[in-house]
Amino acid sequence: MALPSMIKKLSLGILVSSTILGANHMAQAATSTVPLVQKWDKTFAKSDSVTHQKVTFKNRYGITLAADLYIPKAYNGKKLAALAVGGPFGAVKEQSSGLYAQKMAEQGFVAIAFDPSYTGESSGTPRNVASPDINTEDFSAAIDYLGLRPEVDRNRIGAIGICGWGGMGLNAAAMDTRIKAVATTSMYDMSRAMGHGVGDGDDRYDAGDRQAVLKHLNQQRWVGAEKGQPATANHDLYVDDNGKVTTADRILPETLDSNPNPVQKEFFDYYRTDRGFHKNAVNSNGAWTATMPLSFMNMPLLSYIDEISPRPILIIAGEDAHSLYFSKDAYQKAKQPKELVILPNTNHVDLYDRMDKIPFDKLTEFFNRNLK
Structure with missing residues (x-):
């Protein structure tokens, strides 16, 4: 068989195979189901009514x-x-x-x-x-x-x-x-909370703080890009008087300090105790992706x-x-x-x-x- 004819048939075969594989993949995606826990696993009692x-x-x-x-x-x-x-x-x-x-x-x-x-x-x-x-x-x-x-x-x-x-x-x-x-x-x-910081009755960030947070988050993008996967962190970032940005590696700690922040304790007493803990909840069990706040900061x-x-x-x-x-x-x-x-x-x-x-x-x- 002449080389051009072989290449043409080979290319056609690859195209057909790719089309079939793509169609199968799309069909699987369209019919795939999310595995769901069927037993009652709520943090509240089931109603009889x-x-x-x-x-x-x-x-x-x-x-x-x-x-x-x-x-x-x-x-x-x-x-x-x-x-x-x-x-x-x-x-x-x-x-x-x-x-x-x-x-x-x-x-x-x-x-x-x-x-x-x-x-x-x-x-x-x-x-x-x-x-x-x-x-x-x-x-x-x-x-x-x-x-x-x-x-x-x-x-x-x-x-x-x-x-x-x-x-x-x-x-x-x-x-x-x-x-x-x-x-x-x-x-x-949440766009105001992440873009301007949750304060005591008003926004916490000034214009300089906001710029520091943006630089911190975009630096974190380089880290994620280099590693090929995003890191995780608390979405509430703090800026000190010198413009240094810090955040925790998870939303709520495993245990509270002896003299915790009252708002942190409020959340902890729900998400990290039998009252409201659930293994699937980000707040109960981990953190968001570290760069997640970026999308909220510019979209009020x-x-x-x-x-x-x-x-x-x-x-x-x-x-x-x-x-x-x-x-x-x-x-x-x-x-x-x-x-x-x-x-x-x-x-x-x-x-x-x-x-x-x-x-x-x-x-x-x-x-x-x-x-x-």
Whole structure:
């Protein structure tokens, strides 16, 4: 056989083989499932008045999200209002968001709590990455899923965001007009938190600090590029008076100091104890990728919060919460209809799981009134 003819046939064979392999790979990717733990593994007790099932769905980036779906056992075939629940930042659906979803299902809503992309039982690599864009999309993907459920009236869907997913939930509502009402508890604006530092009632970084943090994070990119994989670290960076940036190698320590920072102790008492520990949670068990804050620093989440109007917003926070200023400032930026509820004798983490503190009656009334 002539050499050109051989090359032509060989090239055609390679092309066909590559096409078949590529098609098989795409088919496998499209049909692959995320392995899910089927036994009850939550940090809260299972309710006898709702049904629970594990579900999966894809966001528009092709990431498979794992979620817990809660439906009232009293469901009689009439379409119900539904809620997508996310947060806190660094938590998983087995923790606070699942507790909220189950409780709201007890109140008559179909509710879903999801693991954000790259965390928990959801897919996405590298692991332990957060993104203001992709995590906002996670909320909308949950809306997609709920709107296709036979139990759900797709014109009566709301969202609840806890802690860092409060900011993500408000951002999603500003963009996704299918979210008819949105509520937050202990809200963090994570783009402000990472771009300007969480302080005592206000931002911690000045302009010089912010530049120092950016240089530190971009230097860390060189380290990751040279090693071929990202390092991990706490996403809260500190800048001293000389402009030196430091951070811990994990979000929460194995043990607390004898005289710990009160806010650190608050988080530790939830994530690192039997009260709220879960092996899948970034906050319970490790750290984010070290360069993760970069994407938040230049993408402010609440730029368009005023565009949620005329859909209603409910913002709930504790009067003793270090994060209260996030809620107050978001409330000021939002347009009517809006409501700010400040709970006495309540700190930030109280609203993760303290049933005597979380105003589920207020949440129920808000969504019943606005998801008619």
